[in-house]
Amino acid sequence: MTDVPILLSAAQTAARLPYPALLQEIVRLLGDASVQVPQRLVQPLAGGGSLFVMPASDSRVAMTKLITFTPANAGTARATIQGDVVVFDIASGERRLVLDGPTVTARRTAAVSLLAAQRLAPNTRGPLLIVGAGVQGKAHLEAFAEVLQVREVVIASRSGSSAQALVQHAQALGLQARAVGDANAALADCPLAVTCTPAHGVVLDRLPRRDAFISAVGAFTPQMVELGPDLCCHFAQQGAVFVDTADASHEAGDLLQAGLDVGRFATLADVLVQGTQRPAGPVLFKSCGWAGWDLAAARTALAP
Template identity: 45%
Template structure:
């Protein structure tokens, strides 16, 4: 299995490098295309530079929702090191970001875990939390049960035991970890969760979309992967009308995890620095 723990550590190091002025990534360029969006994301540090180009088409059924590539070059010379599949890299580094946040913020990181969604991100998040946190009680929920059952069978082939539950409310009722990885524009589970739940909201990436109930967001401690990007794209927080002064970026808790009581919501919208971390881990 891919080493998600190592990637989570690599992401932490890149965030520290940005904080020290040694890693850089501008805000991503978004260009509308029919049915979706084209995203261009460069990033660099002292060793490696990348440009990630992807398309995101949420309505795709016969093709992947995310398609594209990541060009990796040596920062000092521009020599091409690799061209990586953006779909797989995005899936793995996103799960590693959620793993890093859960390691720092979850009150009960051993689970149970409920993953809502049955796509590529659901697979990598199950793998990451199984490997990086030792979670063994894992539930899958999908509006298309057959997709969840197919994913459960695929994971069983990797030696990972998960069970499919019919309703999100049943899946989250006693879960200490909840991960949402859908393209839904509306909340995908009820605000009926344990008091110390950790939620990683992953799937929605527009200001209009929200997977997490606004009532839960308003009473939770709030964290994001990147504050500047979240202010523009994190619909889960924007629709809840959060006070951004109360939202903490991931890089702010790397070396001193906060003492928390009550629910935690971690919103990830993605950032090229995470792709840089993955590219370095794979290519150096």
């Protein structure tokens, strides 16, 4: 063992997960036959929260993400996602790292959206519309600015103060940024969009540009929704729909509530393995989360 700390803070966790390296590790993981990801356990809690237990392993590393999701914390000083990612060495059984769970969740989710945009978005220049100005909105802003070199962002949020805070963060990064009150109207000017809301209701339902790419990350249960059913059906009929993993078939609330057969849509792994060409029409990428993405983050954090 070395003197490297095992228990990492949010800032230390983020430093171990630079987006270029995390992207590369996600691609490698999707081609790694040793990866095993059992179905995650979601334990409902009193008051409307949930406890998530998400294990995964490969031939060298085993990890479990243990987090709580507390929707009632939205808009308060408390985070909606709290917890840790515990990483073990398989050969020795030693605990190698304890990563900050919300930081891992934010960065690996943004990296997955970023990978989908790199491979599938008809137009990656931006502007980028971000609906939801919380932790996920900030992570997606930083990821798309760093890797895709997006220089202009438009922020929409139910909270004007949160939207303005994210605008100021974007400007501090050297980006052009503004807040808007109508996310649907902004779609006409934004070929890139991500929805990062608590998914309590529809936030986008206007039909998109022909060169649009939307990554919808907020809804990860059948009851949650961010996108209107007509919008989802438009993508399925006039463009293309992709999902992060096959688990979306029973988790993607937006698509399920639109009456779509989610099992027929290609996954991100399918895109990489089959070398899927960039679609000509609008693209919807539905991300529900997967412990495999957390394992990719753990592998990245362990790299020398």
